[in-house]
Amino acid sequence: MTVTLYQKKQSLAEIGAELKNVNNEIAEKAGNPAIEDEVLNQLSQKADSLSSRFDLLKNQIDSEEKASKKKMQQKQNNAKPDDPKVRQTSAMASLIRSTMANQSVSPDVLQALGDDNTTTGGQNILPINVSNQIIAEPFDDNPLRQDETISAITNLILPRVAYSIDDDGFVGDQQVSKEINTKGDQVSFGRFKTKLKAAVSETILNGTDTALVQYIQGALQAALALKEKKVAFATTPAAGEEHMSFYSTETNIKKVTGSSLFDAITQAAGDINDAFQSNIKVYMRRPDYLTMIKELSNSSATLFGKAPEEIIGYPVRFSEKAVTPVVGNFSYAQLNYEIDSTLYEQWKDYDKGINYFGLTAWFDHQVLLASAFRLATVVSK
Structure with a gap:
């Protein structure tokens, strides 16, 4: 052996x-x-x-x-020395292998990855380019990334409303005005830690640079997508993360009830201010949508082939976490990462005998204006 x-x-x-x-x-x-x-x-x-x-x-x-x-x-x-992509893939593979072996990372590798920190030598800070690939690149596992703003700015503070006009009816709208008076006209993004782990076998570690990097980035991206959906649609958020969820009382998104799911969704969409109407989406679970279509079609198959916007008037994004449909303009929600603070490490689960390449990231998810959203609930019969 x-x-x-x-x-x-x-x-x-x-x-x-x-x-x-x-x-x-x-x-x-x-x-x-x-x-x-x-x-x-x-x-x-x-x-x-x-x-x-x-x-x-x-x-x-x-x-x-x-x-x-x-x-x-x-x-x-x-490797082709004149191909930046090949150089970066090779450098990322070297960083992963060195980390997994508890060895120092070569300055040449760190420089190729975009880390020019001469004070720390980059030993404790994941190079910004690598973090950007893992965190900022869009991927399909989290549909919110299609509609929300994704940023990577340290100590980010945003105005709650991005524009105003003299005698502006939008800012003067009762719901928007009340929310700004209650919450303030600025949104400050905090730092909330999350640890992601990619299990690495020796065959992967000793494989080609491209296969190793693709595997690690894919695993970390999938874990990150799951975490993002989990906090955004948490029915019982973790302590300190209540503001991240569309469902929390702290976010205070208005609930609109209807006699059926179709009725609740359409009434919720209609209840939103005209200023938000141009980009409304509906987030809901696929089984709930199919049940709604079945009820509307009355056992006919004619509605099943139609796009959601042809039936309810708005595009639908499916997420298994959206237990109550969230209707709104999702550009008024934002996810921010602090890439400069991202850490990487290696450890072993001795009980399972598995080695992990880990990424620790700091992020925050903010609903900039709850007035741009509604929760569609069905009244109990």
């Missing part, structure tokens, strides 16, 4: 700990005249044996790591 480098390092640590214990025991018993020489000789022989094993195993590990570094360097040298 092949012994992995990680297993060898574990064995080396165990031998080192045992050698330390034996040497301590020798030092303790050597000063006691009552201890027989035979006991000390046995301990000395054991220490010599452990020391020999330690040296043999350490030489193997050093040799293997040297060969691995040489192989990695050859891969980097074989």
Whole structure:
């Protein structure tokens, strides 16, 4: 059976700990005249044996790591030096492998990834370009990213209403005006930590640079999308995250009831101020939508082939987290990340025997104007 480098390092640590214990025991018993020489000789022989094993195993590990570094360097040298994308992929792969091996990251690698921090050497800060790829690039797993604003600005403060006109009826609207008076005319984004983990096997770690980077970024993006949906549609938000959810009492989005789901959604959309109407979307669960269509069609299949906007008048985004349909202009909600604070790390789940590449990110989700949204609820019969 092949012994992995990680297993060898574990064995080396165990031998080192045992050698330390034996040497301590020798030092303790050597000063006691009552201890027989035979006991000390046995301990000395054991220490010599452990020391020999330690040296043999350490030489193997050093040799293997040297060969691995040489192989990695050859891969980097074989990459097209004039292709920025290839250089960045190779550098990202080097960063991941170094992190997983608890080794320092080469300054050349950090520079290729866009980290020019000479004070910290980039050892604790994920380079901005890498964070931007993981955090800022849109992906399909979170439909909110199609409609909300995604930003990456440290200590972000925004005006609650982006424009105003003298004698403006929109800002003077009763609901909008009341909300601004209650919440203030500015929105301050906070810092809320989330930890994402990508499980990494040795076959992936030792594979090609492209496959490794795609796997890590894909896993972290999927985890990030799940976290974003979870906080935005949380029915019972975590302490301190109440303001992030469309459903929380702190956000205070108006509920509109109807005798059926179709009635509730259409009335909710109609209840929203005209200034928000141009970009209204409906977020709801797919099973709820299909049940609604079934009720409207009265067992006929004619409605199932139609687009949602042909039936309810507005586009529909499906999310399994949207247990109560949220109707509104989602450009008045924003997700902000602090990319400069993003950390990366490595750790092992010893119970499961899995190694992880981890990303710690700070973000905040804010509903800029609750007046732009409605919750569609069905009245109990």
